[in-house]
Amino acid sequence: MGRAPCCDKASVKRGPWSPEEDELLRSYVRSHGTGGNWIALPQKAGLNRCGKSCRLRWLNYLRPDIKHGGYTEQEDRIICSLYNSIGSRWSIIASKLPGRTDNDVKNYWNTKLKKKAMTMHQPPPPQPQPQQQHYHPHRHGAGGRVLLVSTPPPPPPALQSQCVPSMQPSPASAASSAVTTASGDTCSFATMYPPSPSHPQSTTFAGYTSVSAAQPSPLAELIYRVPPPTAAADCWTSGVALDDVFLPELIGSGGDFPNGDLFGGFGQLLQDRSSMELSACYLLPNPQSEIWAAADHVKPAGLCHSLT
DNA sequence: AACTACCTCAACCGCGTTGTT
DNA sequence: CAACAACGCGGTTGAGGTAGT
Structure with a gap:
């Protein structure tokens, strides 16, 4: 029996993020921060996404100091x-x-x-190593x-x-x-x-x-x-x-x-x-x-x- | 041009850790 | 101290892009 999922996967959007979603998340984090609660963030930001997904998107892609x-x-x-x-x-x-x-x-x-x-x-080809x-x-x-x-x-x-x-x-x-x-x-x-x-x-x-x-x-x-x-x-x-x-x-x-x-x-x-x-x-x-x-x-x- | 194989990387998944009640 | 929730991490996946035939 595994751990309970962090969100209802059936009801949240998955897969690639759209520019609109990116902008929603970016503007929300800029004005409110993450609030230390990624699970609650998508609802507050108006995103139909899992909190983990939002965190990942922000940390790996949207953060302003990211280099690719x-x-x-x-x-x-x-x-x-x-x-x-x-x-x-x-x-x-x-x-x-x-x-x-x-x-x-x-x-x-x-x-x-x-x-x-x-x-x-x-x-290298195998060589004998007598010593x-x-x-x-x-x-x-x-x-x-x-x-x-x-x-x-x-x-x-x-x-x-x-x-x-x-x-x-x-x-x-x-x-x-x-x-x-x-x-x-x-x-x-x-x-x-x-x-x-x-x-x-x-x-x-x-x-x-x-x-x-x-x-x-x-x-x-x-x-x-x-x-x-x-x-x-x-x-x-x-x-x-x-x-x-x-x-x-x-x-x-x-x-x-x-x-x-x-x-x-x-x-x-x-x-x-x-x-x-x-x-x-x-x-x-x-x-x-x-x-x-x-x-x-x-x-x-x-x-x-x-x-x- | 069409098809296939390969590559890249964003996103997901599940588990361990940490914090809170 | 136990139970639970959330976070953070590392492994894996798969869609999209590109190169080769």
Whole structure:
């Protein structure tokens, strides 16, 4: 038994909005505001529409500061950076793009940006990796959770990914990237990336946390296989770091993570996210400002301590 | 010109969260 | 504290537009 509908769908108009309806809604909101009650608004405004529909129309289309289309490369980078880090939190991503709505960003990602990223990433032919085991499932616990413990493969030189070339594998960091919790959970980073040229103060991590499947997700694969830095493929190496667009709000006014709980602020934000497969950390010079975009019930001691 | 396939994006749907009583 | 109402969000759908044949 589902929830009761918010309005009588049989008696309200649905589908595309007419210019007259737009004008009714626009003029009503301009003169009265939304009144904090979208359900009551259509009746007051003389609209035969569901309140949710009015809200959506206003927020996604009629609001005066809305921009449509014409995404800049900078906006692309922000979307990619944030998507890589927090996944499909479109409202959060859109909040970093003035004039953009979550619906617009979501559509843009789904129809254009994702394809752009994927087409620039052609999976390499499978090659034996005798020195490294890239995906090493560990099964533990009663639930049979599978963890992917990864070490970075040598980056395929021919690959390009528009979203991730700023992420450069660092073998030195990968060696110590795995951590194990007291309960046996394992969390490891696939790669650690040096600072981008435009953001020398920031370092980027990307990696995996526990997932419930034996194979990495396509996006994890995309992030995982990263081209080495080359001048030709450097179009995204100036990718916007999260500390520019995101971190201040995440860490809030306090900004300090307690010692030994480096990801407290971000973990709280993401704690309800149960199926995120891909994780990314953006590290600042001050280790206390590290953030960890991950979830899925992994609590490696120290690093991912406060995620769930 | 006609048809088909593909793409875009506005709108809908349902669920989780938050606020109110 | 429970029940309810409304909001907000993310996933999905489908109509309309465009490109290709």
